[in-house]
Amino acid sequence: MTSSVAEQFIERVDDRSIVIGVIGLGYVGIPLALAALRQGIKVIGFDIDQKRVDALNAGQIAIKHIPMDLIVEGTRTSRFVATTDFDRLGEPDALLIAVPTPLTKYREPDLSYVVRTTEAIAQRLRKGQLVVLESTTYPGTTEEVMRPILESTSALTSGKDFFLAFSPEREDPGNPDFGTSTIPKIVGGDGADALAMSLALYGALVVKAVPVSSTATAEAVKLTENIFRAVNIALVNELKTVYAAMGIDVWEVIDAAKTKPFGFMPFYPGPGLGGHCIPIDPFYLTWKAREYDITTRFIELAGEINTRMPYQVVDQLARLLDSEGRMNLSDARILILGIAYKKNIDDMRESPSLKLIELIEKRGAKVAFHDPFIPVITPTREHPELTGRKSVPIGKEALAGYDAVLIATDHDDVDYASIVANAKLVVDTRNVCARKGFGAANVFKA
Template structure:
C-alpha cells in the first residue's frame, strides 16, 4: 500500500503534470530529456557548464548523434529549459542525476560529482520529491553516501518526507537500434514508496521497467553488465595475442565461432577499452570488495589485460615499421586514424587512441590524428597536454608524409580503400580493412 504522497506523485505521472529535473546534460542526460519530453512531461535540465546550457537552450549540441530539433521545439513551447542555476532544484517533482563517476589516478572511485550534486539537492530538497541516481557506481552509494547527505542537509527523512531510488543508465552512444525509450530500465528504491514512484515515472518513459529489491541490487546490476563485457573483451584480447603467435587470425576465428546458434556470444579485440563505463566500472566493484575482504582476481586480471593492449599495439607497430618500413619508431611519423573511443561518435572519454599517442610519442615518434567526428581534441583528465590538437586531412599528399597509419577507430565515414592506397604501411587494430574487402601487401593486423 503506497502512501498518499506516493499516490499523488503517481497520479501526476499519469496526467503528465509532473515536472522532471535532469542533472547532467551530456551523453545520458540529453537522451533522457528527449525521452521525457516525448511523453508529455515538462523538463528542467541542470548543468554546471554555462556554455553547454546556452547551447542547449539555443538548440545546439556538440553531441552529433543526438537530434536537437525536439529540444529546440520544447524550449520554444516552454516545456524545456536548461539552467546552471541550482537554486531551481526545488521546482521539479523528480530529480534524475546523470553526472560523471570517473576514477582517480589511483584507480579508486571518484564520487565528487555525485557528492556535490547531492549536497546541492539537499540544500533545496522539499517534501514529496523523488531523487534518482542514474550514474554508475558501487553497491551502497545511494544508501550509504547520498541518503545521509540529503537527510542531514534538508532535515527530511527518506521514505517519509522525500524518496530515493537508483536506476542505472543504459545508453549506447551511436547505436541506431537502441535508445533510452526502448531499453528496459532497472529500478531499485529505498522503500516501497520510492520504488513505486520510480517505477511509475520510468514506466511512462521506457518500453519496460525491471524492479529489483534494493538500490544496492540495482547498482550491482549495472556493474555486472559492464564487468561481463570487460571480462569477455579481455578474453578475446588474450586469445588474439596467443593466436597471433600461432599465425591464426582471431577475427576469422570469431566469425566462424559465432555461427554456432547457442553457447557462444561474439566479442571482439581492439587496441584497448574506451568510453565512460566499461574501462571504469570494474574498478568500482574491486574497490568496494576490499571493504568486505573479498578478492576480485578475475576482474582485476581482465583489467590488466585490457589496460595492456595499447602497449602491445605499439610494440607491433614498432616491429612492422622495422621489418616492412625499414624505419625505427623513434624516427617515424605516425597517423592515428580515429580518436573517438568507438565508431561513429565523437566521444573521446578514456579512448585508447589517447594512450596510443602518448606511448608512441614517448618512443620518439611524431603523431597526428584524423577523425571525421573529432575536429579538435577536447580537454581530458588523463591527457591534458593533448587538448587542442586538430584533425588533419587524409588525401594522397598528406598520407605520403606518414611512415604508417594506425587504424584505432573504425568509423564508417572513412574511405579505407583510399587510405590503404595512399599509405606506406597500415596497421589495422579493428579488422576494418578485411571487413571492407581490402586486401593489400601494406596492411597488417594488430
C-alpha cells in the same frame, strides 16, 4: 500499499503534469531529457557548464548521434529549459542525477560529482520529491552516501518526506537499434513508495521498467553488465595475442565460432577499452570488495589485460616498421585514424587512441590524427597535453607523407580504399580493412 503522496505522484506521471529535473546534461542526461519530452513532460536541465547551458537554450549544441529537434522545440514552447541556477532544484517533482563517476589516478571511485550534487539537492529538497541516481557506482552508494547527506542537511526522512532510488543508465552511444526509450530500465527504491514512484516514472519514459529489491541490487546490476563485457573483451584480447603467435587470425576464429546458435557470444579485440563505463565500472566493484576482505582477481586480471593493449599495439607498430625495412619508430611519422572510443560518435572519453598517441610520442615519433567526428581534442584528465590538437586531412598526398597509418577507430565515414591504396603501411586494430574487402600487402592486423 503506497502512501497518498506516492499515489499523487503517480497520478501526475499518468496525466503528464509532472516536472522532471535532469542534473548533468551530457551523453546520458540529454537522451534522458529527450525521452521525457517525447512524452510531453516538462524538463528542467541543470548543469554547471554555462556555455553548455547557453548552447542548449539556443538550440545550438550538437552531439552527433543525438537528434536535438525536441530540445529545440522544447525551448521554443517552454517545455525544456537548461540552467546553472541550482536554486531551482526545488521546482521539479523528480530529480534524475546523471553526473560523472570517474576513477582517481589510484583507480579508486571518485564520487565528488555525486556528493556535490547531493549536497546541492539537500539544501533545496522539499517534501514529496523523488531523487534518483543514474550514475554508475558501487553497491551501497545511494543508501550509504546519498541518503545521509539528504537527511542530515534537509531534516527530511527518506521514505516518508522524500523518496530515493537508483536506476542505472544503459546508454550505448551511436547504437542504431537501441536508445534510451527502447532499453528496459532497472529500478531499485529505498522503500516501497520510492520503488512505486520510480517504476511509474520510468514506465512512462521507456519501453519497460524492471524492479529489483533494493538500490544496492540495482547498482550491482549495472556493474555486472559492464564487468561481463570487460572480462569477455579481455579474453578475446588475450586470444588475439596467442593466436597471432600461432599465425591464426582471431577475427576469422570469432566469425566462425559465432555460427554456433547456442553457447557462444561474439566479442571482438581492439587497441584498448574506451568510453565512460567499461574501463571504469569494474574497478568500482574491486574497490568495494576490499571492504569485505575479498579480492576480485578475475576482474582485476581482465583489467590488466585490457590496460596493456595499447602497449602491445605500439610494440606491433614498431616491429612492423622495422621488419618492413622502413625505419625505427623513433624516426617515423604516424597517423592515428580515429580518436573517438568507438565508431560513428564524437565521444572520446577514456579513448585508447589518447594513450596510443602518448606511447608513440614517448618513443620519439611524430603523431597526427584524423577523425571525421572529432575536429579537435578537448581537455581530458589523463592527457591534458593533447588538448587543442586538430584533426588533419587524409587526401592522397597527405597519406603518402606518413610512414604508417594506425587504425584505432573504425568510423564508417572514412575512405578505407584510399587509405590502403596510398598509405605506406596500415596497421589495423579493428579488422575494418578485411571486413570491407580492402586487404593488401601493406595492411597488417594488430
